[in-house]
Amino acid sequence: MTPQDMENRIVRYGDLIPCKTAFIDAHTPGSDQKENFTIIGGGVSESPDQHVHISIPHGFNIGAAGQPPKCRNSLHSHRTAEVFFVLKGRWRFFWGRWGTAGEVTLEEGDIINIPTGIFRGFENIGTDYGMIMAVLGGDDAGGGVIWAPQVIEDAADHGLVLGANGKLYDSLKGATLPEGVAPMQVLTQDELGAFPEPTTAEVVPGHVARYLDLVALADRAPAKVIGEHGILRDKPGFEVDFITRSSATDKVHSHDRPSVLMPMRGHWRVSFDGGGVTLAPGDTMSVPENLAHSAVPSMTGEASMYHVVATDDPAGATWAG
The missing domain is CATH 2.60.120.10 (Jelly Rolls)
Structure with a gap:
């Protein structure tokens, strides 16, 4: 294998191509400055604008999130693993139906394996642009993202609608749901009851490692x-x-x-x-x-x-x- 062959399998930090409309909260104030990166695998982006750097199946996905200070990723859940390590900055990770069940602050190099089946979010609480690198379980990353109901409702107030097909439609750009595609339904109270609310003391010891x-x-x-x-x-x-x-x-x-x-x-x-x-x-x-x-x-x-x-x-x- 030649060095050029290997260069084709390297994604340089400076060559990362962001997507600013990857998820349903892309227009929601406080979350509208996020940059999402799909580095290896298809990722979980809901936008056709998402660039995939390396599409070779690995059994997992590699991605990243870049955010300026005070920018947050809204509450969501995954069916498979979601692991982050902090490359740059200082980040707060929080979880629970309303994001109040528990939280932890991670510094550069720290790593967190967020339990599946709980709502989680994260925000850059540093003073400069921050970056977290992600490993998502499975080649299909668990079949997408499950959003807390308030995230879907807030997004609709700012022009973004998520279809039941997992695709985003931006009414600010004149897009509408295609014929036969219904909007993604929010979870019912019974469905929400199946999402655990673990405390900080329950999550951190077995899911966070310090650099x-x-x-x-x-x-x-x-x-x-x-x-x-x-x-x-x-x-x-x-x-x-x-x-x-x-x-x-x-x-x-x-x-x-x-x-x-x-x-x-x-x-x-x-x-x-x-x-x-x-x-x-x-x-x-x-x-x-x-x-x-x-x-x-x-x-x-x-x-x-x-x-x-x-x-x-x-x-x-x-x-x-």
């Missing part, structure tokens, strides 16, 4: 962050490892399925038969299955990276109550 703790745990070997034997014990259909300068090795290895490298700090040199490429923080690299490769820091200073690979576990529910 500095991971750095310490990855001192001698990569830290298993999410997985059957991970710090956050879960089987969401993929595993997440954390690697630092201390635990990186130039020993070549391969996987029987595509894997993804996502640097958090420092520059990393990925070597393979045929050449090598260098990754910077915010870059996302899809490593082909069965390709022998190694990844080590290429410069002095702090270096850390997240690594994601699919497993044979079903990408199903992760919250047991």
